[in-house]
Amino acid sequence: MHRIRRGLALASTVVAGVALTPGVANATPSSGVSGTIISQVTVGGEDYILRQITIQPGGTTGWHWHDGTLYAYVERGTLTHTDADCTTTDVYRRGAVFIEPSGADHVHVGRNLGTAPLVLDVLYVDPAGSPLSEDAPNPGCSFQ
Template identity: 35%
Template sequence: MKSINLSRRGKTLTAVAVAAALAGIGGVATASPAHDLTAVTTAEGKFIKPHDLRVRNVTDVVEQTLTIKPGGDTGWHVHPGLVVLTVQKGTIVRRNADCTEEVFPQGTSFIKQGNVPLNGVNEGTEPIELHLTYLKPKGTPLRYEREAPRYCNFD
């Protein structure tokens, strides 16, 4: 039989590995399963681009489902704090006050943060269903109305 000379670090790592293996064999349970719980996923989406989220002074969380009929829109507005939106049905066109447009189809998510006004438009033939989660400072409304930019030509 060949003898193995382990350093102090090697002995420690070996002891940890053996302990972990024995814990698995022994069936030590560290989690508790849910009991009498129902979870319903109401919307699921993917960000087109990854986001790093940093929000300050958030105290309130509000969830909403919005339906926009064909030809309808959200009106020009901004949000205090941050809003995460997921497009459950349809395709929304986000018109920004810097005269750009972004298209978000079903199954995508996007974030609205900051003071650049926008208007969400349904240019399709079917209703759009959006799921929104607002993260906002205490006492602020969900949105502030804004004037449509006069220098953009969205038509």
């Protein structure tokens, strides 16, 4: 009985510690972003995930990077896409297609600076089981 109580006490301490441990302290959270997975299949150790993402006016993806390659099509609106050097900014308007390469050396942020919702159709090609994106801190740019 003593072992069981001690085990429960240890488990409670671990659970409390995990619950109170903060996430990535410097991550920049997204705001005004929602997504719906349309289709998902795993083939040859890679996940192929088709997702529709909506970013509301003034919304941001937060700074992040991807474990795999992302292929995107702008269905509606305009995406302002900035790389971690804070100077490379691409603007993708309705009908544009673009690719985001994989890896932590490709940190970027996407923002909707327009007045209408931005809708993206995105195909993620990720190593099986990978998250859709990895949070990153703001690399020092004057905006989120």
